[in-house]
Amino acid sequence: MTEPARTRRIRGISGVCRDCAAGFTGPVIGRCTNCNSPRLVWHDEIDRLTVAHLDCDAFYAAVEKRDNPELANRPVIIGGGQRGVVATACYIARTYGVHSAQPMFKARQACPDAVIISPDMAKYSAVSGQVRQLMESWTPLIQPLSIDEAFLDLSGTERLHGKCAAQSLVTLA
Incomplete structure (x- = not known):
């Protein structure tokens, strides 16, 4: 055949x-x-x-950027609380040294201008x-x-x- x-x-x-x-x-x-x-x-x-x-790398941050175009060129960190950890960070935030599982206080120090967004797991x-x-x-x-x-x-x-x-x-x- x-x-x-x-x-x-x-x-x-x-x-x-x-x-x-x-x-x-x-x-x-x-x-x-x-x-x-x-x-x-x-x-x-x-x-x-x-x-x-x-x-889908940096998935949560990508979803947030898709839903809010004003975030397109901004460093975005998904996480919350001073004692929490970073769930994910967009590539811009990563250039400042931010990474998943990093304590939030260290992420804020590394990238003070980042937009911090609490995770929205339902979304x-x-x-x-x-x-x-x-x-x-x-x-x-x-x-x-x-x-x-x-x-x-x-x-x-x-x-x-x-x-x-x-x-x-x-x-x-």
């Missing part, structure tokens, strides 16, 4: 653009010829890799459910690890979506 033409077309790529999901063959190039992005991933077997680990759980639904639109084979993290088995999805698993993952992300 031969492979369907749609699947044959996908096999043989060795690189994927992380911004537009374009697939590439041949020698390594520095920029995507489709969108000019420098964010390319190259791997000899990228067209055959099927298990993905999805982690984060609802957004996690939305992310999970998005994952399920690509594959039913999901192994959740936490509120913002899961393994996805994307084997067989190239027939459904017309792209290799790596390209599907870029589209999903």
